[in-house]
Structure formats: structure tokens, C-alpha cells
């Protein structure tokens with residue numbers, strides 16, 4: 314198979330914001346407890362946070378981190394997670410049929426964020442709660458002092474405000490599974506009122522309103538329109554969520570999941586811009602793609618309906634997908650899609666980080682290691698700098714059951730003062746793809762290429778073999794007369810660095 318690419322540093326899509334490489338930590342399964350927080354683990358500090366996990370999160374290169382949910386937030390009382398740890402209540406977590414011990418709350422999570430060097434993106438509960446609790450949390454977090462709630466924060470050990478800029482107005486409020494779900498009218502009004510109240514405290518907040526929980530939701534499109542008709546003036550972002558898994562072994566479609574993500578983003582942009590046109594507004598709403606990943610969700614859906622009333626475990630093993638090479642290559646294709654929409658997707662959160670559909674896994678008392686998906690994320694976060702470039706792709710096609718014929722290679726590129734980076738995915742299941750890229754005005758002289766592929770596309774990193782899959786160097790990359798050539802193995806994701 315072959316692909317011919319053309320790109321020019323002069324033809325930009327938009328700046329690549331650091332927030333595109335955000336993460337997501339939910340109180341779910343072993344994400345927090347026995348994941349990032351495990352007092353007594355040999356690598357844990359006095360705060361109970363595992364330093365081996367902190368190091369891996371730093372290596373991953375995640376910017377803002379969304380917290381505390383997810384579905385969890387729609388039943389959460391933030392007050393349960395502040396104050397003396399010994400006094401905190403144990404609560405039923407209906408979203409994940411677990412017991413929440415509240416040993417980690419806002420203060421502890423901020424301590425962990427300071428260790429990993431990430432910014433907090435906080436979600437408020439608009440499921441079982443509303444405007445009042447949202448503004449109380451904002452007062453607690455962001456007011457310097459002199460009021461009941463800000464003084465409570467100070468008494469709880471944090472003299473300075475948290476200074477949280479980015480807030481999510483609930484989570485997946487269209488989902489039948491969501492506690493306190495609403496229809497678009499009701500949610501749009503609630504989100505608008507909540508945003509309005511929050512801005513009365515702090516006009517400079519960046520607020521994310523919930524879009525559909527998936528492109529496949531029956532109200533997709535009309536949900537976004539109605540919600541934005543109510544909340545357009547008060548919010549800055551609308552969220553997108555997307556998870557992909559292979560259906561019945563259809564890996565050709567799975568590898569082309571970026572095609573679905575492209576269409577999803579284009580549709581939400583069109584809908585937001587339609588509302589803008591009707592309102593004759595100068596303001597532009599951007600996308601916060603605040604949940605995206607490969608997730609074998611059908612496995613979870615099969616068990617969640619059958620949980621008995623006496624079953625509320627603490628930190629159970631939930632959603633612990635083990636990712637293979639083909640998962641990582643598909644995942645790399647999703648990153649390519651996000652980069653190609655850098656003008657409108659100005660924030661994104663990989664869902665999630667540790668143990669729960671995570672690029673990082675841990676064992677209690679044992680090691681922490683990188684899943685296959687770790688590699689494309691870390692490399693893209695490190696190399697995608699400056700502006701995203703338009704890449705013209707002229708390529709052979711591969712047939713897929715879901716998306717018809719798709720280009721065999723998907724590609725994105727960025728350019729900064731230090732060079733050009735190219736991100737490439739070969740979707741062919743059996744054939745290599747020869748890529749020729751005309752780099753036009755790029756003043757580059759050196760090339761290196763690294764990526765992920767394997768003779769066994771189902772190879773994965775497991776507790777028994779934690780380093781089975783790692784980044785590999787692609788020695789075929791050559792640069793001559795402003796043209797790059799590189800051969801991509803079948804089912805592969807590659808990052809090419811040109812300086």
C-alpha cells in the first residue's frame with residue numbers, strides 16, 4: 314500500500330494547546346484507592362501517594378486532569394471529602410456499585426496534582442445536586458478567605474485558594490445510567506443557571522457544558538443544539554465523549570475509529586456554529602473532548618445489571634482493560650484525529666489514567682507499568698508542539714464494514730520553531746504502507762522515527778511480562794530534498810521527528 318502526503322508549515326489548522334493532552338481521574342474501581350493512593354506501598358510518600366505512579370504520570374505528559382468523575386460525580390457530596398480524614402463518611406457509590414471511603418478528596422487530590430505537575434479540571438454534581446452546591450464548592454475552593462466556606466478550607470489546611478479555572482457542569486446528563494439525568498431543555502436551563510451563578514463569584518472561569526455522552530445517543534445533535542440554545546452565552550466549551558472497541562473481531566473498522574471521531578467533532582462544531590449563527594453571536598464555543606479512549610465497554614455492560622444489594626466493595630477491580638498493540642494503534646489514530654481538529658478541540662482528557670481503562674497499571678504492594686496505549690500518548694504529548702498543520706493525504710484505501718473505504722494511512726503534523734513532527738497510522742491489517750511526504754517549506758535536515766507495532770497485534774504488557782511491548786525505532790525513515798520516505802509496518806502507529 315502507498316500514501317503520498319503534502320504539508321507546509323505555512324498551512325496551519327491552529328495552535329496545539331497543552332490542554333489537548335489532559336487526563337481524567339475518577340473515583341472508580343482501583344483508580345484512586347490501590348492505584349494512585351496506596352499508603353503502605355514501598356514507594357508511597359507520607360501522603361499515601363505512590364511515587365512510582367507519579368513518575369509514570371509525569372512521563373506520560375498529561376496536562377489538566379478532570380476529577381472526580383465521570384458518573385461518580387452525579388452522586389457525590391464534595392463535603393464528604395474534606396476535613397479530618399478519620400471523620401469522613403463511607404457512602405454508597407451508585408454509579409459503580411462500590412463503597413466510597415472518602416479517604417481522598419479535593420485537598421488530597423490537589424496534593425497529588427502538585428506532585429505530577431498537572432492542573433485541576435473540576436466537575437460539579439448536577440445529578441443529585443444543583444446550583445447551590447456548585448457555588449458552595451466554588452466558594453470553598455476559590456475564595457481567599459473571610460467567608461464561612463473559605464475559612465473552612467483554611468481550617469482544613471489550605472490557606473491559599475485552589476484557584477481552579479476549568480469546571481465541568483455535570484457529567485453525561487443525557488445518559489439513562491446517569492443519576493439525575495435530564496432532558497436537553499431541563500439540563501440546558503440548569504447548566505445556564507449554574508454557570509451564571511458561578512460567574513457571579515468568578516467571571517473568569519472556563520465552563521464546560523455537557524454534550525451527548527456518545528455520538529450514538531438517540532438525541533445526539535438535537536441535545537447539543539437545545540443545550541447551547543440555553544447556555545451559549547454562559548459557557549466556553551461543549552463536551553464530547555467517545556470510546557471505541559472492536560465489534561465481533563472487526564479490526565479493520567476498529568483501526569479506522571478516527572473516522573468516527575472526525576465526523577463526531579465536525580458535527581458538534583457545525584451544531585455549535587449553527588446556534589452561534591442564530592444568536593448572531595461573536596463568541597465561539599470550543600470542544601472539550603473530555604472522555605476518549607479504547608474501552609471494552611461491552612464487558613462492563615454485561616455485568617453491571619446483576620449486582621446484588623449486599624455487594625458494595627471498596628476499590629474493586631473494574632474496567633481494568635489490558636491493551637494490546639492493535640488497541641494502541643487505534644488509540645494513536647484517535648490522537649491524530651484530535652490534532653487534526655486543534656482549531657476547535659482546545660481541551661481533551663484521556664479517560665482514564667491508572668488501572669481503570671488506563672495507560673498505567675499497578676498491583677497492590679507491587680509494581681506499576683506502562684500499557685501499550687502509554688506510548689502513543691506520551692510521544693504525541695512530547696512531540697506535538699506549535700501549530701497543527703493541514704496534511705493532504707493521497708493514499709490507497711482499505712475497505713471497512715463501518716466506514717466504507719478509508720485511506721490506508723491516517724496522518725497529522727505539527728510544526729514549531731524546533732522542527733516538524735508527523736504522526737502516522739497504518740490501518741492495513743497485513744500490508745506495510747510506503748509513505749512519501751512532501752515537506753514543502755519545512756527547513757529540516759534530520760529525521761528519526763519511533764512507534765508501536767508487533768508481529769502479534771494482540772501482544773500486551775501484563776503482570777507476568779510488563780515490558781513485552783515498548784516503543785520501537787523505525788529505521789526506514791529517510792529525508793532527501795525536502796521529501797520524507799518511511800515504510801510503516803502493518804497495524805502500526807509511528808511518530809516521525811524532523812529537525
Ligand code: AHR
Nearest residue numbers: 339383384385484485664
Ligand atoms: O470513563 C468511564 C465512564 O464512562 C465515565 O464515568 C462516564 O462519564 C462514561 O460513561
